[in-house]
Amino acid sequence: MSSGILVLCDHDGGAFKSTALELIGKARELVPATGGTITALVLGHVGGDGLPADQVLAVTGPEFGTYDTGAWTAAMAAAIAKADPALVLATASVLTKDFMPRVAARLGLGLATEVVGLEVRDGAVVGRRPVYAGKAIFDVTVTSVPALFTVRPNSFPVPAAGGSPPVTALDVAIGPNDRLTRVVETLAPQNTTVDLTEASVIVSGGRAVKSAEGFDTLIRPLAAAFGAAVGSSRASVDAGYAPQSEQVGQTGKTVNPSLYVAMGISGAIQHLAGMRTSKVIVAVNKDPEAPIFQFATYGIVDDIFTIGPLLAEEVKAALAR
């Protein structure tokens, strides 16, 4: 009988990301309900040192260098066949959104994406899932075996890295149906190197920043002081101050950081849609009536061009202490 949990563990050239640990930490909590053990699935790297899992399935080969839809679909399907889990967990990202639906369709399984909570209730795994841009939230259960879930980054505590679980190489047959596209080029990021959707601190600039130079001289240095990723409102993107990839909101990225700093952003409902689950929100806006202040944990009513540089200095000093 299917049991245990298969966890897709993201890594950067073999260095496991905190999201991988986050999922294994959660799996540890859920595994008494699913029975069995925790299997980490690692694509494009042989090894699992630092993963507190029970064993590792590792897939390597030329197809696993850069992301490839067909190869990853085939690998996940093969790992599910091999591990026969009751539950599969992966981190929600543009990549899992690309291939997990294909896996679900191939195997005829139910997939719930972007859950922010997972718990065992009456022996069943239940997810919490925001919808309507976070304006509502529901419980989601997946009745297929295995049940497939993707989890929004920063939803659960990150356990300490540790352990060196045994690694088994998994052979994946990549058939013609998994070679329908090929990646011919990868274009480097224009600005950010931290993925907004995974970032634990974000500094965002709104229309008030006034120009791309404003982003370069005010927002990016402030973000650097925090060690944060840079975000923006749609008004800044539409005006050409910031690239589309940095837009937060209903038609941009949904983010879930522990700290979100909104600089000169009014707090329109479509912007809130992308960042309302942030644990702490700081807003700087010279209009005391700006809607963002209804959501901000801490607000400062002042000019961003006054506060920004002061805040950058103060944060640098605090982090150096």
Add this chain to the structure above:
Amino acid sequence: MKTGVLFKEVPATDTRVRIDASGSGIVEDDVKWEVNPYDEFALEEALRLLDAKKATEVVIVCLGPAHAEQRIRDGLARGATRAVWLKDPAYLGGDSLATARALASAVRAEGIDLLLAGKVAVDDDNAQVPAMVAELLGWAQVTFAGKLEIDGTQFKATRDVGRGARAVVEGALPAVVTCDKGMNVPRYASLPGIMKARSKPIVAKAPADLGLDPATLGKAGSQVVDTNWTLPPARPAGRVLQGETPEAVVKELVRLLREEAKVL
């Protein structure tokens, strides 16, 4: 090249969400419906292929209830050629796979070569249906595309791969491509377009027309079940920081971030 566009109706993004008494969904009474904003980019991309004579026709494919007709008409008014509408109640309330199953059958029946869709629907925020359709049809896919070029039966698309990086992906039709913001600027419907749309065909397809078993569709065919809808937990009231000077306010903020919120 026959081009299809997936059209989903969603509540307008500024809708004030209320939950029904049984916690099984939102109250739809005064919801203003719109087409999913990302589907507008998909339609525009298809219309550009039509203008460039690369597409022979643009077919809207929509699974949705009675009031979805207005969204389909709007797409026709902007320039789509015709529409296929899966409006039987058996299709409704399904999870992504049940929805994709129905849409894939309709797409296959229409002989579509290129299927454009939104990258995500802003109501369920799933980003699942188009890739499922691609898998069910055995087609190539590019999701989160910001740019698409078609050359004969070959396509080349630029997609978001996270961290601000993009990848250029190539393949051969048939294919599903999901469209991101920034791909194009959607056109508005013109007055003549609106007039013409009235006579453009919208063909409804029941499950039997597509050879589909209703037990595999809609709620009956779903494995992802949502219950216990609530409003999100309220955020504790915010605090506006006061101080003699901007320097003092900033010092206080950093102190609070460290000592109270513990996020620094």
